[in-house]
Amino acid sequence: MANANISSVPIGSEGPRARWKYLDNILGRSGPFTDPDWVPGETVIESLERAKLLVIGAGGLGCEILKNLALSGFKDIHVIDMDTIDVSNLNRQFLFRHADVGKYKAEVAAKFVEKRVKGVKITPYCGKIQDKDEEYYKQFAMIVCGLDSIEARRWINATLVGMVDENDEDSLKPLIDGGTEGFKGQARVILPTMTSCIECQLDMHAPRAAVPLCTLASIPRQPQHCIEWAHIIAWDEERKDITLDTDDPEHITWLFQKALKRAQEFNIEGVTYSMTQGVVKNIIPAIASTNAIVAASCCNEAFKIATSTNPFLGVPDTENYMMYTGDEGVYTYTFQHLRQPDCPVCGDDSRARPLQVNPNSTLQEFLDGLAERPEAQLKKPSIRSEEKSLYYQSPASLEEQTRPNLSKKLNELLENGEEVVISDPAFPTQFKYQLTFKE
Amino acid sequence: MADLPPPVQGPTAKEKKYDRQLRLWGATGQMALEDSHMLLINSGPGVVGIETLKNLVLPGMGNFTIQDSAIVSEADLGVNFFLEEEYIGGFRAEHTCNLLKELNPDVQGNFITEPIDSWLTQPDSLKPFTLILAIAPIRPELLARLSAHANATLIPLFYVHCVGFYSHFSVHLPSAYPIVDTHPDSETTADIRMLKPWPELLQFAKEKTSNMDTMEADDHGHIPYIAILLHHLEEWKKGHDGKVPQTYQEKTEFKTTISKAARTNNPEGGEENYDEAVAAALKSLKEPEPSSSVKEIFKVPECVLVNKESPSFWVIAHAIGLFYTKYGVLPVPGAVPDMKARSADYIQLQNVYKSKARKDVMEVLESVRFLERTTGRETVIEEKDVEQFCKNAAHIKLVRGRPFHVVQAGETIKWGERAKSIAQNLTFPDTLIPLYIAFLAFDEFVATHDKDRLSGAPKMPGETRQETDTEKVTGIAFKITDDLIKEAGTFIEEPDYTAVKERIGEFVQELVRAGGAELHNIASLTGGIVSQEIIKAITEQYIPVDNTCLFDGVKSKTEVIRI
Numbered sequence A: 001m002a003n004a005n006i007s008s009v010p011i012g013s014e015g016p017r018a019r020w021k022y023l024d025n026i027l028g029r030s031g032p033f034t035d036p037d038w039v040p041g042e043t044v045i046e047s048l049e050r051a052k053l054l055v056i057g058a059g060g061l062g063c064e065i066l067k068n069l070a071l072s073g074f075k076d077i078h079v080i081d082m083d084t085i086d087v088s089n090l091n092r093q094f095l096f097r098h099a100d101v102g103k104y105k106a107e108v109a110a111k112f113v114e115k116r117v118k119g120v121k122i123t124p125y126c127g128k129i130q131d132k133d134e135e136y137y138k139q140f141a142m143i144v145c146g147l148d149s150i151e152a153r154r155w156i157n158a159t160l161v162g163m164v165d166e167n168d169e170d171s172l173k174p175l176i177d178g179g180t181e182g183f184k185g186q187a188r189v190i191l192p193t194m195t196s197c198i199e200c201q202l203d204m205h206a207p208r209a210a211v212p213l214c215t216l217a218s219i220p221r222q223p224q225h226c227i228e229w230a231h232i233i234a235w236d237e238e239r240k241d242i243t244l245d246t247d248d249p250e251h252i253t254w255l256f257q258k259a260l261k262r263a264q265e266f267n268i269e270g271v272t273y274s275m276t277q278g279v280v281k282n283i284i285p286a287i288a289s290t291n292a293i294v295a296a297s298c299c300n301e302a303f304k305i306a307t308s309t310n311p312f313l314g315v316p317d318t319e320n321y322m323m324y325t326g327d328e329g330v331y332t333y334t335f336q337h338l339r340q341p342d343c344p345v346c347g348d349d350s351r352a353r354p355l356q357v358n359p360n361s362t363l364q365e366f367l368d369g370l371a372e373r374p375e376a377q378l379k380k381p382s383i384r385s386e387e388k389s390l391y392y393q394s395p396a397s398l399e400e401q402t403r404p405n406l407s408k409k410l411n412e413l414l415e416n417g418e419e420v421v422i423s424d425p426a427f428p429t430q431f432k433y434q435l436t437f438k439e
Numbered sequence B: 001m002a003d004l005p006p007p008v009q010g011p012t013a014k015e016k017k018y019d020r021q022l023r024l025w026g027a028t029g030q031m032a033l034e035d036s037h038m039l040l041i042n043s044g045p046g047v048v049g050i051e052t053l054k055n056l057v058l059p060g061m062g063n064f065t066i067q068d069s070a071i072v073s074e075a076d077l078g079v080n081f082f083l084e085e086e087y088i089g090g091f092r093a094e095h096t097c098n099l100l101k102e103l104n105p106d107v108q109g110n111f112i113t114e115p116i117d118s119w120l121t122q123p124d125s126l127k128p129f130t131l132i133l134a135i136a137p138i139r140p141e142l143l144a145r146l147s148a149h150a151n152a153t154l155i156p157l158f159y160v161h162c163v164g165f166y167s168h169f170s171v172h173l174p175s176a177y178p179i180v181d182t183h184p185d186s187e188t189t190a191d192i193r194m195l196k197p198w199p200e201l202l203q204f205a206k207e208k209t210s211n212m213d214t215m216e217a218d219d220h221g222h223i224p225y226i227a228i229l230l231h232h233l234e235e236w237k238k239g240h241d242g243k244v245p246q247t248y249q250e251k252t253e254f255k256t257t258i259s260k261a262a263r264t265n266n267p268e269g270g271e272e273n274y275d276e277a278v279a280a281a282l283k284s285l286k287e288p289e290p291s292s293s294v295k296e297i298f299k300v301p302e303c304v305l306v307n308k309e310s311p312s313f314w315v316i317a318h319a320i321g322l323f324y325t326k327y328g329v330l331p332v333p334g335a336v337p338d339m340k341a342r343s344a345d346y347i348q349l350q351n352v353y354k355s356k357a358r359k360d361v362m363e364v365l366e367s368v369r370f371l372e373r374t375t376g377r378e379t380v381i382e383e384k385d386v387e388q389f390c391k392n393a394a395h396i397k398l399v400r401g402r403p404f405h406v407v408q409a410g411e412t413i414k415w416g417e418r419a420k421s422i423a424q425n426l427t428f429p430d431t432l433i434p435l436y437i438a439f440l441a442f443d444e445f446v447a448t449h450d451k452d453r454l455s456g457a458p459k460m461p462g463e464t465r466q467e468t469d470t471e472k473v474t475g476i477a478f479k480i481t482d483d484l485i486k487e488a489g490t491f492i493e494e495p496d497y498t499a500v501k502e503r504i505g506e507f508v509q510e511l512v513r514a515g516g517a518e519l520h521n522i523a524s525l526t527g528g529i530v531s532q533e534i535i536k537a538i539t540e541q542y543i544p545v546d547n548t549c550l551f552d553g554v555k556s557k558t559e560v561i562r563i
């Protein structure tokens, strides 16, 4: 390959770009994989500095993302996070100090990075992503997501897909998403409506199967069963009037002691305070190293998208997903996750997903099952058929009116092959299923 | 009998702070991390090493030292997060060290600003360190000295490149680097020994399955699946000359037998415990044979010939090897997967496995004690280490660490026993071996060019003359490739040969484009991977990279190769 495109931007140790001497080597020179029409230099620098980015989450990934974007030359960054700083964040969320415990993450993080990296403006918002509307999200060139909640991811994904207007190029906002667990993680790039979306990829993040209630209630075998019993059953029976706060040590202690006592009754070993906390708060192990890997991978893609300095993940019909595994050597699997034509968010609206159900199960059982289905994961579903309202979570009057249906069997409520529409307050979209009865 | 619940000791402040990582490497891993002292020999833009350190200071590495004689320049501020404007003109080692220390008051940080050439020649300069991380570019004679030190003292040595969109690291681990706590996937750890049951287990199965046919529905639906499997296996043996199912057809038939034995005349139309038995049937008919890599460990010289100085790993491995020779199986690990069962039955079953595991541990322990006596070993191996080893015996791992390439000016690179396989893999379209060769060529360029007269820093390709340097490095890389093919005693046919060279040319071009610059994202990502590997090396947990890892930030891919 010839070096026809190599142009030289003066690289000096003085002047306004002295700070960006290293970055400018890349911004100012073509490489073997840059587009032949790409012109390195000033226009690239300008578009990088003009791009307004939104970072969702200022936790383990978010701290890294903010630092990385600021040191990639982005100048205008917004960050949303509703959380305050907890002491258990300090082993990886490096923008926070002990004295910051209790303060808003987004604010402390923004201030810290602004101080370290001169010239970057970081605008924090301490609240929920759901507080903001399309008008707000429209202002950004890209959104980089470092969240631990699948619900929030699905919400922003559905919102961005819904914003796409075929006649307006600017309405398409690339979504770059990262996630970690222990030594593993993933980074993915989504071009809403053009490439596979978070909802299409939901089966990559199957929820852990819940332990049946009867096991918890009558035949516990594992220490976790005793903890779940204390959490789900004992608390409601004995402390109904107190709202369980999993951050309150007194509450965890109460659950721990309850669980321990139950475990002793059944000769089950292994209930500890730490395990109680882990089960009740659904704690996912997290370390600085993995956050660094995943966050940097996301920001590397954001940088390439903003500057065209190299091809990026998520170009339609190419790889869009990198899976990283670090507990057994180092292994990455970078692949193209395909769009699901029947995706309830980015797929064809008229299509309903086929779903096989047991006609003898009750509506309640069916709805409970939706929480566990990898491709649904709905926690507060409302459901209607073509004919009638089957169950509504709200308003209260409708809930009361439809509640009796919960104990009815599916074959009493529906015809074989009938379509149902399910909605959930956590998501801006509806889910359509065609229910066929199992023999 | 268990005592009453003790008064709750909430977690300590330290346990709270480190909660999310203690769930991974536990208290012993944390202790190892706190006892370690890492040396970073920093160079170039100097970011990847600092980003690595960030990820080690946060979880509480005990002690670190940064050797770096560079002076903070404005260019540092655009790429290194652990420097500020007011430090321009000061020592980079000092200020990065101080800002890193802010991350965790429990960590001790030190810095050395003396130039590496003179500092390294002082006797014992490397003595305090339990691990060394050297960042490219570094003069070959210095890297060679570090490599010799790693060889002699058995401390892990990491060597890292981070240039533009690419990075590489190699790790030189001790030549015998065994790991007990590999953290295998929980799904692979269940070992229920259906084909090698012991009397107590058979007795349990018999007890739980007697008068199965007349049992109440609820009782029948709660027979632990292990008892179901064993019952049907015994029945099968009665009709097959005492043999368990052998062929695939027999195994499938066995599975069907169990499936048919489930009661379906209930509202659910089946039984969960039978579903579990059916799901486990085929797997349970596999002999509990250790993997070939574990059996290999029993045969290596360190294991066969234990002496009074042998690390405890080898003494225990030898004892387990004896156990394996005697019984044809490894000690029972003792864990029982969760299954549909009544609490009391499950606990009873758990105890059957636990007692057997305990018995096996005692037998191994006896051999360990015997070995200790006969070899005249001075320190006693703790029982809990033997227990832990027995539990993980099927998943132990031995890594044979080896030195990585140190490119010396004008010398041909030797690939040794790895030449053949690397030359063969060179033609795979997606391999990153060409990138490794590009990095070797980068090192050769550094080795053959004079240092910057002002700063004393090694000169990197593309800093000023992109085109000429690209040509030079490409030429070096092609020569390395041809030497490799020659050493492997093979040749690559056209059009593959041209394709390989083209890929090498592209990697070189992209590498030289950066002119020795680090991109913060790539430095941070690489620092993340390297710090994971350092944590593995320090805690002796998980499975480390053996021994070279490449990252391509253009395509977002890694590859691990053994060189």
Ligand SMILES: [Zn+2]
Binding pocket: A196, A197, A198, A199, A200, A201, A339, A340, A343, A344, A345, A346, A347
């Ligand atoms: Zn979709």
